[in-house]
Amino acid sequence: MGKEPIMDLADGGVSRRRVLLGTAGTGFGGLAGCLTRGEDSGLEGEIVIDGSNTLLPNSALVAELFMWENNQVRISVSGSGTGAGFQQFCRGEADLQNASRRIGDGERTLCEGNGVDWLELEVVMDGIAIIKHPDNTWCDQLTVDELGQMWERGSDVETWADLDDDWPGEEISFYGRDAASGTYDYFTEQITGAVGNIRNDFSGSPDTNNIVRGVRGNEHAIGFAGAGYYEENEDDLEVVEIYNGDEYASPSPETIEASEQAPEDRTVEPYEPLSRPLYLYVREDALERPAFREFVRFYLETTQETARDVGFYAVPDETIEEQRERLEDAIERYV
Structure with a gap:
């Protein structure tokens, strides 16, 4: 042995x-x-x-x-x-x-x-987490439509106030995986309706750790990354809950695994459409x-x-x- x-x-x-x-x-x-x-x-x-x-x-x-x-x-x-x-x-x-x-x-x-x-x-x-800075106390939840408005090519959302008048008029910094990534393909297809349909001014990286560092260093930033990277950095980041059509949900073992279960077997609402x-x-x-x-x-x-x-x-x-x-x-x- x-x-x-x-x-x-x-x-x-x-x-x-x-x-x-x-x-x-x-x-x-x-x-x-x-x-x-x-x-x-x-x-x-x-x-x-x-x-x-x-x-x-x-x-x-x-x-x-x-x-x-x-x-x-x-x-x-x-x-x-x-x-x-x-x-x-x-x-x-x-x-x-x-x-x-x-x-x-x-x-x-x-x-x-x-x-x-x-x-x-x-x-x-896996799940794709929408991550934000802990000091971002205004944006706890977003719908898929709101995410699409933020991330689509030609988006006119430049500041948080462009989404909600009660939110800060500070410019949003966007972070995510680059075009060589399957995560990028899946996110854009699910959120903006077509692979590669994404705003031109986002910071794309092949390394998810760069996304984490970018969001962690800017309270007005938002990013998308594999849920495991959020769990690894949850002392420095928070997730935005996403509306799945029935209720708001965040990525967790229960909500992500529920997306593969038959509806009658689920004990929680699935984290959709960002479970994969x-x-x-x-x-x-x-x-x-x-x-x-x-x-x-x-x-x-x-x-x-x-x-x-x-x-x-x-x-x-x-x-x-x-x-x-x-x-x-x-x-x-x-x-």
Whole structure:
């Protein structure tokens, strides 16, 4: 039996999410280099994961756990963004693609042109939080229509008073993910009605930590970011509740997971429309490799637990079972 892992990723001064983002930022090389012990299962090989920065912490943690149990397997986890990651995945340069949105038509065409067959797996739930400075005491709730007015291209909302006469006449600073991000695509589609429909003067960043810093430093700022980043910084930030059609809701494990539940099974109102699944895309021909197919199986076995460890939310048991069945069907085609 191997000894206990040599990296302590338990909650503490540095969160699991931050540790995993740091080690994965250079292709997970730092962490992989540390995993020199653990168990030799007989599996060996290399696996390349790229794509969404948002899903990266979950995939990095799953990879760490798998490498500990299979110490002759090396897994590289990078975060070039959903859009850039799909370009590599569809050229056959990555085995797995983390994605914070579904594959687009142009990416489907690119995969088809390069003979890359793929399998889509829904692996975690996430929410997009609307974040503000704690000293912003006026804007606690917004409707989707109000958010759209603020964020759409050509918006005439420049100050808080443009939304409500009782609010300050101070200019709003806008922060969010940049155009290479699936989070950007999902937010604009849900809030402004079309992917890429967003005001030209917002500060877009590939790094959510820059969004957090921007909002944290300006009481008149607003931003959108993955809900896990808010939870990690809730001493310095607050969230704006969003009207979901029935009532106002904020992102939480209960409200986000409720968005995947049948209405009769819900105990709380879902956080909609800003709850979303995150996806793992599997390059099907890689399933011929034993280490690869065992890793994908392991991912589905562990993701409900790892998701909560790194600030995401679990997909329902029924969804996991559906993904397992689809994975096994794909494996049968290659083994």
